[in-house]
Amino acid sequence: MRCAGTKRLEELCAQNQRTSFNVLKPRFNAAKEATFHSSTKRTQTQLQKPQSKSGGDEDIKQWNVAISSYMRNGRCNEALRVFERMPRWSSVSYNAMISGYLRNGEFETARKMFDEMPERDLVSWNVMIKGYVRNRNLGKARELFERMSERDVCSWNTLLSGYAQNGCVDEARRVFDRMPEKNEVSWNALLSAYVQNGRMEEACVLFESRENWALVSWNCLLGGFVKKKKIVEGRKFFDGMSVRDVVSWNTIITGYAQNGKIDESRKLFDESLVKDVFTWTAMVSGYVQNKMVEEARELFDKMPERNEVSWNAMIAGYVQGERMEMAKELFDVMPFRNVSTWNTMITGYAQCGDVSEAKNLFDKMPKRDPVSWAAMIAGYSQCGHGHEALRLFVQMEREGGRLNRSSFSSALSTCADVVALELGKQLHGRLVKGGYESGCFVGNALLLMYCKCGSIEDANDLFEEMTGRDIVSWNTMISGYSRHGFGEEALRFFESMKRQGLKPDDATMVAVLSACSHTGLVEKGREYFNTMTQEYGVIPNSQHYACMVDLLGRAGLLEEAHSLMKEMPFEPDGAIWGTLLGASRVHGNTELAEIAADKIFAMEPENSGMYVLLSNLYASLGRWGDVSKLRVRMRDKGVKKATGYSWIEIQNKTHTFSVGDEFHAERDEIYAFMEDLDLRMKKAGYVSKTSVVLHDVEEEEKERMVRYHSERLAVAYGIMRVPQGKPIRVIKNLRVCEDCHSAIKCMAKITGRVIILRDNNRFHHFRDGSCSCGDYW
Numbered sequence: 001m002r003c004a005g006t007k008r009l010e011e012l013c014a015q016n017q018r019t020s021f022n023v024l025k026p027r028f029n030a031a032k033e034a035t036f037h038s039s040t041k042r043t044q045t046q047l048q049k050p051q052s053k054s055g056g057d058e059d060i061k062q063w064n065v066a067i068s069s070y071m072r073n074g075r076c077n078e079a080l081r082v083f084e085r086m087p088r089w090s091s092v093s094y095n096a097m098i099s100g101y102l103r104n105g106e107f108e109t110a111r112k113m114f115d116e117m118p119e120r121d122l123v124s125w126n127v128m129i130k131g132y133v134r135n136r137n138l139g140k141a142r143e144l145f146e147r148m149s150e151r152d153v154c155s156w157n158t159l160l161s162g163y164a165q166n167g168c169v170d171e172a173r174r175v176f177d178r179m180p181e182k183n184e185v186s187w188n189a190l191l192s193a194y195v196q197n198g199r200m201e202e203a204c205v206l207f208e209s210r211e212n213w214a215l216v217s218w219n220c221l222l223g224g225f226v227k228k229k230k231i232v233e234g235r236k237f238f239d240g241m242s243v244r245d246v247v248s249w250n251t252i253i254t255g256y257a258q259n260g261k262i263d264e265s266r267k268l269f270d271e272s273l274v275k276d277v278f279t280w281t282a283m284v285s286g287y288v289q290n291k292m293v294e295e296a297r298e299l300f301d302k303m304p305e306r307n308e309v310s311w312n313a314m315i316a317g318y319v320q321g322e323r324m325e326m327a328k329e330l331f332d333v334m335p336f337r338n339v340s341t342w343n344t345m346i347t348g349y350a351q352c353g354d355v356s357e358a359k360n361l362f363d364k365m366p367k368r369d370p371v372s373w374a375a376m377i378a379g380y381s382q383c384g385h386g387h388e389a390l391r392l393f394v395q396m397e398r399e400g401g402r403l404n405r406s407s408f409s410s411a412l413s414t415c416a417d418v419v420a421l422e423l424g425k426q427l428h429g430r431l432v433k434g435g436y437e438s439g440c441f442v443g444n445a446l447l448l449m450y451c452k453c454g455s456i457e458d459a460n461d462l463f464e465e466m467t468g469r470d471i472v473s474w475n476t477m478i479s480g481y482s483r484h485g486f487g488e489e490a491l492r493f494f495e496s497m498k499r500q501g502l503k504p505d506d507a508t509m510v511a512v513l514s515a516c517s518h519t520g521l522v523e524k525g526r527e528y529f530n531t532m533t534q535e536y537g538v539i540p541n542s543q544h545y546a547c548m549v550d551l552l553g554r555a556g557l558l559e560e561a562h563s564l565m566k567e568m569p570f571e572p573d574g575a576i577w578g579t580l581l582g583a584s585r586v587h588g589n590t591e592l593a594e595i596a597a598d599k600i601f602a603m604e605p606e607n608s609g610m611y612v613l614l615s616n617l618y619a620s621l622g623r624w625g626d627v628s629k630l631r632v633r634m635r636d637k638g639v640k641k642a643t644g645y646s647w648i649e650i651q652n653k654t655h656t657f658s659v660g661d662e663f664h665a666e667r668d669e670i671y672a673f674m675e676d677l678d679l680r681m682k683k684a685g686y687v688s689k690t691s692v693v694l695h696d697v698e699e700e701e702k703e704r705m706v707r708y709h710s711e712r713l714a715v716a717y718g719i720m721r722v723p724q725g726k727p728i729r730v731i732k733n734l735r736v737c738e739d740c741h742s743a744i745k746c747m748a749k750i751t752g753r754v755i756i757l758r759d760n761n762r763f764h765h766f767r768d769g770s771c772s773c774g775d776y777w
Contacts, residue, residue: 064092071100076109091121098124102131126154133162157185164193188217195224219247226255246274250282257286277303281310288317308338315341319348343371350379374406381410386418405442412445416452419731419758422652424449425458444472451480454729454756454763471502479511484763485772487519504536506543513547517554518762520776525551546576553583554776558592574603578610585617593617608634608641609734646710646732648718657713666717674716677747678707686746689739711740711757719751727754735759745769 063086070079083089083097094117101110114120114128125148132141145151145159156179163172176182176190187210194203207213207221218241225234238244238252249272256265269275269283280303287296300306300314311334318327331337331345342365349358362368362376373396380389393411401407408431415424428446443466450459463469463477474497481490494512498504504512509532516525529548532538545568552561561580565572577599584593593614600610611634618626634641647656657664664670688707711732718728736744736759748755749769757764765772 060086060088060090060093064090064096067093067096067100071096071103074104076101076104076106091117091119091124095121095123095127098131099127102127102134107131107135122150122152122155126152126158129155129162130158133158133165136166138162138166138168153179153181153183153186156181157183157189160186161189164189164196167197169193169197169199184214188214188220191217192220195220195227198224198228200224200228200230215243215245215248218243219245219251222248222251226251226258229259231255231259231261246272246276246279249274250276250278253279254282254286257282257289260290262286262290262292277305277307277310280304281307281313284310285313288313288320291321293317293321293323308336308341311336312338312340312344316344319344319351322348322352324348324352324354339365339367339369339372343369343375346372346379347375350375350382353383355379355383355385368401370402370404370407373401374404374410377407377414378410381414381417384417386414386420389414390418390420390423408442409445412442412449416449418654419453419647419729420649420654421450421453421455421729422649424453444470444476447473447476447480451476451483452758454484454727454731454758456480456484456486456763471505471508474500474502475505475507475511478508478515482511482515482518485518485765485774487515487521490515491521491524504532504538506538506541509536509538510543510547513544513551517547517551518773518776520555520774522551522555522557542570542573542576545572546579549576549579550583553580554586556583556587558583558587558589562592572599574600574607577603578607578613581610581613585613585620588617588621590617590621605637606639608639611639612641642734644710644732644734646714646730648714648722648728648730650718650721655714655717657710657717659710660708661710661713664713664717670713670717670720673720674707674713677716677719677750680750681743681746684746684750686743689742709737709740711736711759712743715744715747715755715757718755719747719753722753724753727756729756730758732757732759735761736764741771741775745771 063082066082067079070076070082079097079100083093086093094113098110098113101107101113110128110131114124117124125144129141129144132138132144141159141162145155148155156175160172160175160179163169163175172190172193176186179186187206191203191206194200194206203221203224207217218237222234222237222241225231225237234252234255238248241248249268253265253268253272256262256268265283265286269279272279280299284296284300284303287293287299296314296317300310303310311330315327315330315334318324318330327345327348331341334341342361346358346361349355349361358376358379362372365372373392377389377392377396380386380392390411393407393414396407408427411427412424415421415427424446428449431442431446443462446462447459447466450456450462459477459480463473466473474493478490478493478497481487481493491512494504494508494515497508509528512528513525516522516528525548529540529544532544533540538544545564548564549561552558552564558580561583565576565580577596581593581596581600584590584596597610597614600607604610611630615627615630618624618630633639643658645656645658647654649655655664661667711730714730714732715728718730722728736757741764744755744757744764744766746769747753748766755766757766762773
């Protein structure tokens with residue numbers, strides 16, 4: 001059965017179908033008029049009741065109640081139909097419509113109705129000011145406020161709260177001081193503004209300026225002490241509270257737990273006379289944050305009731321400890337999972353390298369949010385599945401997933417890893433349109449993408465435009481210039497960073513020493529290394545020592561490099577021995593190379609790169625018997641040489657080449673072009689360096705073998721297909737060989753092209769027959 005109110009409303013609708021409509025026409029747009037007339041015809045066929053132009057106060061009240069009911073349930077169109085059929089409107093009718101539109105996010109419709117009101121009361125003004133505040137248009141809210149002929153405490157509080165909630169604390173204080181009358185809401189709004197913005201001294205002064213604060217105010221200030229990690233002051237304040245509720249206890253318990261004082265937190269937990277599910281959860285979360293997962297689980301099992309936060313905290317504890325089996329057990333029995341639960345599990349599996357299980361859960365999710373997409377994209381990226389990460393990013397956009405800073409950052413990081421410059425540029429454009437470009441988090445990801453994709457000029461342009469640059473921004477640029485072979489420019493950035501007042505950290509000094517190494521600035525490198533502890537408080541770690549060994553080794557100072565390794569405060573790792581081995585190969589020091597190789601083979605018996613370095617040295621000296629012995633040793637230990645390949649991106653498509661590639665669709669055209677190019681290079685004076693060939697074959701065969709190395713094929717294809725005037729960007733997964741380095745210099749000279757080659761160690765910028773490395777690599 002229908003209720004009496006509904007029946008009465010139908011009667012009123014029927015009585016007023018044909019009245020008051022002409023008055024409405026000027027006030028609503030054509031679209032709303034069309035909607036109205038259409039609904040009127042339907043109503044006329046449904047309700048055949050007597051018609052009247054009358055409407056008493058009690059009837060108007062029922063109409064207003066119906067409007068409010070529809071608006072509360074998000075049914076704006078039905079509310080409008082009721083409003084349009086009313087015989088007359090009171091200010092309450094208008095106010096119900098305006099507040100309803102605001103509640104349902106239809107701000108512009110609410111504003112238009114407010115502007116068209118024949119008469120406004122105090123509530124109308126207050127509702128609209130609140131609408132502007134919610135819409136974060138404080139200027140318009142203030143303008144409306146100043147136009148009011150009369151104001152009540154609600155008007156003042158609405159404006160005060162608007163400023164407070166948007167961090168405009170000083171403006172909020174000025175409004176507060178102007179108020180002719182203040183109530184609890186006024187005082188609490190200003191107190192909360194001070195607390196939320198970390199201005200605890202002013203909050204305390206305000207708190208002490210009056211008595212009889214409500215308990216909620218005491219809890220607000222206590223929360224401020226905890227948020228600012230002022231746990232001593234917070235405890236003193238807590239002890240001075242004459243009345244405490246469960247929120248008070250939860251706040252102080254959480255404060256001690258978050259500051260690592262878990263024993264004191266537990267003591268307070270045990271003393272608490274009132275505990276709710278949040279008290280228990282605060283203690284469980286505290287144990288998890290302090291990596292005391294067993295204690296957390298013991299308390300979790302004793303909880304009289306649990307909520308989503310409790311379950312998520314316990315699962316997160318297992319995830320952080322990489323105990324995914326335990327996390328999965330809880331996940332499977334959890335009675336109510338939310339999107340955060342799924343995200344935690346996906347992140348956990350991805351961080352443990354089990355990206356397939358992460359994707360399996362991702363596919364089963366009933367609902368995804370931006371964090372879900374970002375976690376899965378980051379998982380693919382961190383596990384080396386760059387192309388899958390980018391495909392997922394594209395899928396997210398197609399399915400209407402909301403992009404956030406984290407998903408953009410992960411996608412940019414992936415572009416950097418797979419050197420997808422064109423896609424990275426497209427993402428940059430999307431960031432600008434989405435308003436995400438400003439700020440360090442995304443800005444630094446963009447810098448890294450441009451640096452790793454070989455576009456150091458774009459990186460520099462972006463750096464100059466960035467606001468709020470941090471130490472990571474500077475480190476990225478210093479490291480970028482260093483890897484691109486522009487060591488002196490890197491050092492200029494370093495000096496500029498210091499002039500800006502930023503203190504160098506560990507990563508800064510690694511980048512600086514690397515710049516010295518790549519540029520051959522031995523004395524400058526020694527100076528930085530010997531003074532960085534005293535000047536910047538940076539204690540040398542293995543990376544700094546590796547840079548110094550590399551610096552000395554490249555300069556041929558092998559014995560000094562070896563002596564430095566002996567003086568290290570810790571044992572050299574495989575990376576440092578590998579650096580010495582590489583330098584020994586370049587300078588032909590077999591004895592030191594064999595010492596380094598023996599150390600590496602003991603530490604990293606499956607490191608194929610070190611076998612290749614030593615084999616290169618033997619081959620360059622014509623010691624083919626030793627080369628053969630190394631190959632047998634590799635075979636016996638199951639060590640396989642990493643396959644070298646190079647790739648180039650042209651029009652968003654990646655073309656990959658291996659040595660002597662036979663699979664590219666345009667191979668015949670490529671090889672014909674290379675034959676012609678080879679003749680032009682020889683006329684220009686190029687001579688093959690066949691010593692890089694690790695096979696005991698005839699010289700002519702060696703020339704043929706080096707001619708079709710993967711990087712040379714990729715460069716040749718770039719010359720064929722990349723438009724004149726644009727740089728050719730090629731990436732190789734291994735170190736570029738000496739002969740290819742010489743050949744590409746010649747290619748750049750005879751074709752007039754700029755060629756940028758990134759190998760596994762650094763960038764080479766080839767232009768007019770020379771390279772940015774100065775042949776010092």
